[in-house]
Amino acid sequence: MNEIALKKKSNALANVIISLSQNYHATNDEEEKSQISIIIGAGLFYLPTSKVLCTGLISRDALMSLQNNPKNSLVKEHCFPRKVAANELLTVHLNGLRNDRTLLSRLYTGRFGKYHVVTKQENQILKRYQKLGVFESEIDSYDKAGIELIDLKDVQNDHLFDEIPGLAKYVNRPIPTLNAN
Numbered sequence: 001m002n003e004i005a006l007k008k009k010s011n012a013l014a015n016v017i018i019s020l021s022q023n024y025h026a027t028n029d030e031e032e033k034s035q036i037s038i039i040i041g042a043g044l045f046y047l048p049t050s051k052v053l054c055t056g057l058i059s060r061d062a063l064m065s066l067q068n069n070p071k072n073s074l075v076k077e078h079c080f081p082r083k084v085a086a087n088e089l090l091t092v093h094l095n096g097l098r099n100d101r102t103l104l105s106r107l108y109t110g111r112f113g114k115y116h117v118v119t120k121q122e123n124q125i126l127k128r129y130q131k132l133g134v135f136e137s138e139i140d141s142y143d144k145a146g147i148e149l150i151d152l153k154d155v156q157n158d159h160l161f162d163e164i165p166g167l168a169k170y171v172n173r174p175i176p177t178l179n180a181n
Helices: 003-026 030-045 060-068 082-090 094-099 103-112 120-127 138-145 165-169
Strands: 054-059 075-078 115-118 149-151
Touching (some): 075 120, 082 103, 094 103
Antiparallel strands (some): 054 149
């Protein structure tokens, strides 16, 4: 991951969040609050990403899809919905951002930018359970969507990336160990 680009872009986004927070907290209009959250969520989407942000979890269907055809396209599905992250940044983490602009890059690499690998169809199903007011936790969303996640470090063998060549496009070698974030 380009750490310099992440630092610059996350600092800029932190400044935007702080500026927009005044409007967010001054209004009772839910559409206006929603639009502010969408803007911040889009900013999160455009922060740099890389395979180091992969949790090492892949859905059973995604793994089978790659086994059947390594060229199948999968989705890097953010564990923490962007709009939910935006609302958290505007509330829970706002004072922290005011005091330390680098907090956003740490939150992004530790939580908001993390992704699992799923199929496109699974990603569509997950959207229902990741909306603001519906989202409870990443585990809850996947359970409700009926998506089984496999931890690749549990199935890792010396030949995993050879047996499933498309896997390297989404996951780093060695398979990352999950943090309890």
